[in-house]
Amino acid sequence: MNPIKNISLLLLFSSFVCCKSALPVTPADKSDPGGASATAVKSAPEKKANLAPSKPRSLSKKTAAEERDDIYTLMAYAVVHKNWQTKSTSSGGRGHNIGSVLVDPDGKVVSWARNCNGATSNGTQHGEVRLMTQYQSKKKLYNLKSHTIYTSLEPCAMCSGMMVMQNVGRTVYGQTDLGFGKAMERLQYSSAKYKPYPRSENLPSEPAKNGVRVQIDEKFAKYNQEQGGKANITEWLRGSEAEELYRNATAEFLNYQLAFEENRDEYEAALKLYDKVPSSPEE
Numbered sequence: 001m002n003p004i005k006n007i008s009l010l011l012l013f014s015s016f017v018c019c020k021s022a023l024p025v026t027p028a029d030k031s032d033p034g035g036a037s038a039t040a041v042k043s044a045p046e047k048k049a050n051l052a053p054s055k056p057r058s059l060s061k062k063t064a065a066e067e068r069d070d071i072y073t074l075m076a077y078a079v080v081h082k083n084w085q086t087k088s089t090s091s092g093g094r095g096h097n098i099g100s101v102l103v104d105p106d107g108k109v110v111s112w113a114r115n116c117n118g119a120t121s122n123g124t125q126h127g128e129v130r131l132m133t134q135y136q137s138k139k140k141l142y143n144l145k146s147h148t149i150y151t152s153l154e155p156c157a158m159c160s161g162m163m164v165m166q167n168v169g170r171t172v173y174g175q176t177d178l179g180f181g182k183a184m185e186r187l188q189y190s191s192a193k194y195k196p197y198p199r200s201e202n203l204p205s206e207p208a209k210n211g212v213r214v215q216i217d218e219k220f221a222k223y224n225q226e227q228g229g230k231a232n233i234t235e236w237l238r239g240s241e242a243e244e245l246y247r248n249a250t251a252e253f254l255n256y257q258l259a260f261e262e263n264r265d266e267y268e269a270a271l272k273l274y275d276k277v278p279s280s281p282e283e
């Protein structure tokens with residue numbers, strides 16, 4: 001074949017491709033979401049990445065650290081379920097069905113606490129407040145640097161404020177609180193008028209990557225929708241739907257199948273501490 005003719009053909013073809021790709025999108029293209037142009041946009045990799053929903057990490061793909069997160073999140077539910085407060089519990093009973101566990105910098109669980117607003121007639125007695133103040137008083141620990149708190153419900157503003165002031169390393173929660181939650185994010189909020197609250201930037205507060213947390217969030221979201229968006233989360237947490245989820249979480253905690261043998265000591269220590277948690281209300 002004549003090489004000059006060959007090059008000419010190539011140039012002609014290239015200019016056709018360039019012109020085609022430079023053509024403006026016509027209104028017909030825009031109004032045709034199922035057409036070829038829409039398909040081309042949809043298949044662009046960057047668009048796909050942006051549209052992908054953030055899924056909770058599968059339990060089967062977790063790392064050893066994620067497995068410990070699972071165990072301690074389940075333990076927080078189990079601690080609460082051990083003294084479950086129903087709607088008929090007299091005069092508020094112990095308090096709300098909310099509790100938490102504290103894990104030290106070595107990854108070992110060292111303390112637990114539950115909400116005792118009712119038993120103490122004192123609205124400051126949230127699980128996280130009690131967890132921090134009791135442990136720090138007992139151990140004479142000035143702060144909780146590098147510690148992790150696993151709490152059954154997303155922390156409120158009071159607890160988040162204390163976590164920030166005590167330099168807690170990380171917080172993992174077992175249920176999203178649509179009303180009182182995102183307190184940490186609000187403390188971290190940066191605006192022209194206010195800088196993020198000191199120390200707040202160092203405290204990640206994250207939903208547990210745990211199947212139970214996903215189920216609880218889904219069930220409460222559905223209930224909240226049925227209630228016209230005005231559901232009371234602590235009332236729901238006294239109901240039979242929540243009780244069943246917490247009962248299942250307790251069974252999962254007690255029969256946990258370790259994928260990482262290196263977590264055996266931590267898991268056994270967690271079971272040992274859980275055994276000491278009373279099934280009666282504390283004060």
Ligand SMILES: [Zn+2]
Nearest residue numbers: 126155156159
């Ligand atoms: Zn609180």
